[in-house]
Amino acid sequence: MKPALFSVLCEIKEKTVLSIRGVQDEDPPDPQIMRLDNMLLAEGVSGPEKGGGSAAAAAAAAAAGGSPGSDGSIEHSDYRAKLAQIRQIYHSELEKYEQACSEFTNHVMNLLREQSRTRPISPKEIERMVAIIHRKFSSIQMQLKQSTCEAVMILRSRFLDARRKRRNFNKQATEVLNEYFYSHLSNPYPSEEAKEELAKKCAITVSQVSNWFGNKRIRYKKNIGKFQEEANLYAVKTAVDAASVSAQASQANSPATPNSGSSGSYSLSHAGDAAAAAFLGLRPLHLSGGAGEAPLNVAPTLQPQVSDSWQDSTEPSSITSPTGPPGSVHSDTSN
DNA sequence: CCAGATGATTTAAT
DNA sequence: ATTAAATCATCTGG
Numbered sequence: 001m002k003p004a005l006f007s008v009l010c011e012i013k014e015k016t017v018l019s020i021r022g023v024q025d026e027d028p029p030d031p032q033i034m035r036l037d038n039m040l041l042a043e044g045v046s047g048p049e050k051g052g053g054s055a056a057a058a059a060a061a062a063a064a065g066g067s068p069g070s071d072g073s074i075e076h077s078d079y080r081a082k083l084a085q086i087r088q089i090y091h092s093e094l095e096k097y098e099q100a101c102s103e104f105t106n107h108v109m110n111l112l113r114e115q116s117r118t119r120p121i122s123p124k125e126i127e128r129m130v131a132i133i134h135r136k137f138s139s140i141q142m143q144l145k146q147s148t149c150e151a152v153m154i155l156r157s158r159f160l161d162a163r164r165k166r167r168n169f170n171k172q173a174t175e176v177l178n179e180y181f182y183s184h185l186s187n188p189y190p191s192e193e194a195k196e197e198l199a200k201k202c203a204i205t206v207s208q209v210s211n212w213f214g215n216k217r218i219r220y221k222k223n224i225g226k227f228q229e230e231a232n233l234y235a236v237k238t239a240v241d242a243a244s245v246s247a248q249a250s251q252a253n254s255p256a257t258p259n260s261g262s263s264g265s266y267s268l269s270h271a272g273d274a275a276a277a278a279f280l281g282l283r284p285l286h287l288s289g290g291a292g293e294a295p296l297n298v299a300p301t302l303q304p305q306v307s308d309s310w311q312d313s314t315e316p317s318s319i320t321s322p323t324g325p326p327g328s329v330h331s332d333t334s335n
Numbered sequence: 336c337c338a339g340a341t342g343a344t345t346t347a348a349t
Numbered sequence: 350a351t352t353a354a355a356t357c358a359t360c361t362g363g
Contacts, residue, residue, distance in 0.1 A: 163358045166342050189352090210351085211343060218353060219341090 009120035033138075036145040045087045045148060079159040086155065090148045094141065101137040105130055169212075173202035177212050181220075182234035187310065188217055221311040 040046040112126050158164075169177075180198060181188050190198060195209045202209070220227050 161344085161358085163343050166359050168341065168360065208342080212341095214352070214354095215342070218355090221353090 013120055014122060014124065033142050033145070036142065036149055039149055040090075040145060040152075045083070045090055045152060046145075079155065082155050082159070083152070086148060086151050090144070093144050097137060097141055097144065101134065104137075105133050108133060169202065169204060169208075173204060176201050177209070177216070178230065178234050179238060181213065181216055182231050183238045185231070188213060189310075217310070224311075 037046065108129060109126060112121055112129060115121060116126075177198060180190065180194070184190070190209070190213060192206075195206045199206045199209045204212075
């Protein structure tokens with residue numbers, strides 16, 4: 001008689017509970033937490049536990065760096081050390097939470113079981129209780145994960161943001177890059193292979209080459225005038241190179257090597273003229289034998305803007321045409 | 336310290 | 350995926 005009554009009471013209670021608060025649970029994936037988890041995993045914080053291993057690897061790398069040490073390996077190892085620290089904290093906290101959670105769950109379960117002798121409590125209800133507890137604790141875990149993510153992000157921005165420690169390329173590297181750029185001025189988009197070649201020659205990475213060309217293209221286009229000097233200079237240089245290569249045996253009459261700088265900066269237009277003159281003077285040698293590249297955009301003072309299809313539209317180039325800020329530059333400074 | 340140069344990143348379009 | 354454009358953060362020379 002007693003068990004029957006118990007079960008009936010349980011049933012009734014179950015129904016009321018269900019009616020009062022529908023089972024709107026079951027949303028385990030929780031996109032928020034998924035993203036955090038992914039991030040932590042990607043950052044190597046929550047992955048397989050190999051803290052010691054990674055630290056050892058970092059140390060080994062640093063040691064192997066040896067004499068050159070020009071890489072950022074030292075700072076990288078520093079970064080890794082801090083990351084390992086964060087990971088350690090994260091794991092210990094996580095463990096603590098899990099332990100507390102299971103402890104608390106056990107406690108509650110025991111309590112409920114005890115009371116189920118005097119109170120209508122079905123096993124199902126206990127289950128639900130446990131689920132609720134777990135949810136609570138997992139929300140705490142999410143907080144932990146979130147703060148860990150934040151810490152990692154801060155660390156990352158402080159150590160890995162390359163902008164923060166940008167170094168200019170050395171003279172020779174920019175020389176090589178500029179040479180390529182101005183000798184392919186009609187189509188300054190190096191192929192993947194060309195990029196690799198340039199990267200090797202300049203001791204930089206391929207993406208750095210890409211960055212450089214991206215910047216160069218946009219900045220050249222933006223203000224062609226500012227780059228005329230440079231353009232002419234490199235045009236002459238490559239012309240001289242080509243000439244010296246092709247006419248090595250013949251009369252080595254190469255007086256103009258503006259590379260040596262000496263008298264530095266004359267006026268812009270004069271530089272252009274000089275360079276153009278030099279270029280034209282060298283032209284009859286062997287250059288432009290038809291096999292040459294596209295129409296070099298040298299000296300727009302002489303060849304008004306061949307406009308080689310990239311750089312097609314938009315801004316005026318300012319130098320080629322008189323840069324008159326239209327009449328009165330009266331901007332709206334009045335109040 | 337400032338202004339310009341410069342390498343890197345971000346955003347959006349293709 | 351690659352690029353243009355804008356923007357950021359730093360470097361450099363005055």
